Amino acid sequence: MDSALERHFSEVVARERSGHTAVVEDNLLYVWGGYLSIAEEEVFLPSDEIWVYDLERGVWQVFHMTGEIPPPMSGTCGCSLNGHMYIFGGCDDNGQTNQIYCVNLTDGKYTWRKIVHENGSAPSPRDKLSCWVHKGRLIYFGGYGHKLMADIDDRNRSFIVDEPSWVEHVLWGWNNEVHIFDPMHASWSEPQTHGRAPAPRAAHASATIGCKGYICGGRVMETRTSDIHCLDLETWTWSEIIPLSPTPAGRSWHTLTPVSDNSLFLFGGLTVDCKPMSDGWLLDVDTKKWREIKHPFENKPRLWHTACPGKDSDVIVFGGSCDYILLIDTGHCNDALVFQMQPYPLFRMCEDYIAKNVRSHEVLRNQLQRLPPKLLTAVQRRMSFYRPSKKQK
Template sequence: MARREPEEHQFVHRRTGHIMVAYDQRLYVWGGFMELPHSEPYTVMTQSHTIYHSAIDVWVYDPLLDTWFRKMSRGDIPLQLSGACAAVHQHYMYLFGGLANGENDFSVITNSLWRLYLPTLTWELLTPDGDLPLACDKAACWVYKNRFYVFGGFGPADNLIQRLHRKVLFVRDAVYSRGWNDQLVYYDIETNSWVWPETYGERPTPRAAHSADIVGDTVYIFGGRFKNTRMNDLHCLHLISNHWSGNLTDSEVQNAPEGRSWHTFNFINDRKAVVYGGFNATQQVLKDIWILNIEKQLWQRVDNDNAKPALWHTSSIAYPGEVFCYGGLRNNILDYSVPKDHAEEMLVLRFSPPTLQRLTLEAICRYSKRLQRQITTLPQNLQLVLKYRSAVEEIS
């Protein structure tokens, strides 16, 4: 049965440019902005109908209870940001970069690094040694061992580029004083320092709004935008040898996803990754789903009737084989003459069956009125879960 969210939940579910990570089988959502409904067109330079979400609030989704909890964080609260990137290492979430909410949103781009201690939701602004990454938004990140990696992004040029000219390629945009980069840098958690590793092989072109995920000792990077091109190239970097693979997508000999940015890419096991949605070269919002088999280097498109168009959404794996996709927009983000259509629900793409416990709980919830007497015989913790879910379902 469809349920109506409380009013504050309806507000928070209009969100894009946010981050979402999985921790302890829950999903943590922070940041981003919301497009308000409007009747009059507005221009790209004013964005008068954009509101950034609170930097204090952290929203937690519990899949078992199927509900959201609003939590208040503390400590060194970050700026209000969109387009930041985040990843989890042990009990911490590391957050880098993003476009800050200032008087001129197009100039306030950061290269700051924060971390959030997830058990207590306490923020800390980190000040590592070494050369900082370039300030940017729409970069991709991942964690490997005790390192938090950042690749690519879009932002301003600065004097650091000259010092790092052998390690970073920066390509300026033809309109703005910003551009795309191919930076690869990691934060060494043990030494509290930024490190610029030497790499080998054919490096990916600069890009932004791309995606990345790690499996074993290898990270895979897919798509993104560079200049006027939205790409479908696939690259991997072996993190022990620091060797790039070169482009692994050959669209002439195999079926492959079309070029895109603002999509998601997640490994569902050690052999297969899933690409969902994004924004293509003709400014269409996509809803297609593709599975990449890294052993065979083959793409396969799969059908899912629940999938809807989405760009600049987020995705995480809270349970094995299940991709949780949240937020984003359903229509052209660059068309400022029309109201923006937010994707307000949590979409779950399942590639393996849920546990027997979760299947049973979902079935009991559907028939809770018929099973009232039997429910009282269940263990107390399961009764509490069912009681909570039933209470939420009654909000209509």
């Protein structure tokens, strides 16, 4: 890894949070929902606002949202498709949900729409699940939630019971189900998968490369794992990747992000002994080898954060907690950590160098207006990113 950038924002700053949703569209990072700790209370953040961070200029804006606004919640599963952000599941003041909402990120209106499915059956309520996007469909896996006892089939072991509520005939637990939502037809379906499915789990990480969906680790009953499984999204066949040593420690609440056509970046999480992690690993899915990498944020552990692929194979990590989240004074974060995963193109290198040094370099400052128009515009936008930061209150 060549370098990384960190921003502590000066004027408008997104609130600290964990368990939120974030996606990147057109070099803008959109952040919604989640929760933080105030005194001894866990407080959901407002669901009628969305925070937008310009990854070129380093500037935050907050926008009011309208429409069929979802309840404030954490642990929802968010993804981006055709300029829309979709959220499914999550936990609100009434527990886990199984509703799906979407919002257009490109029209500047930020109007929520609750989707009522026309065909199929929605999955049972759940949170801390994951999603793959493939061929215009949203494919959900796993999570923690509840089912009626009558809906649990002990034969296929797709649901492991954690906590029963005998009065209501309800059981809580982990699942390894695969559900497909087709936005074009507002329909739910459940494919017949083949091969050996991963154990039921939640708080795992997932990523998509081509027609393959990958999951890594998560909480499986009372343990946390680092196993890797792959689902072929064309044939619906599961396979497990048995990597060569060394391998990351088992964990949950981490992230997995595609950074090339054959590699995935794992960052952070919580270990079996509840230790927040700051290590970064690259998995080559072809050679099945993990490689631990050095990075500038090894003193910044994160769990229940988000990680989004950005421009030039950057990975943008936002928010999360630097402490075990069940502590009373959980250290929620609001900084963005930008990991450079590949060498930058020459244009990007020039843009960054000039923008970073033009204020302190007289020759650059005097020659700025002689740059080609396209580069000048890019540099002027980028200069805002490197402006001197004021100390946050």
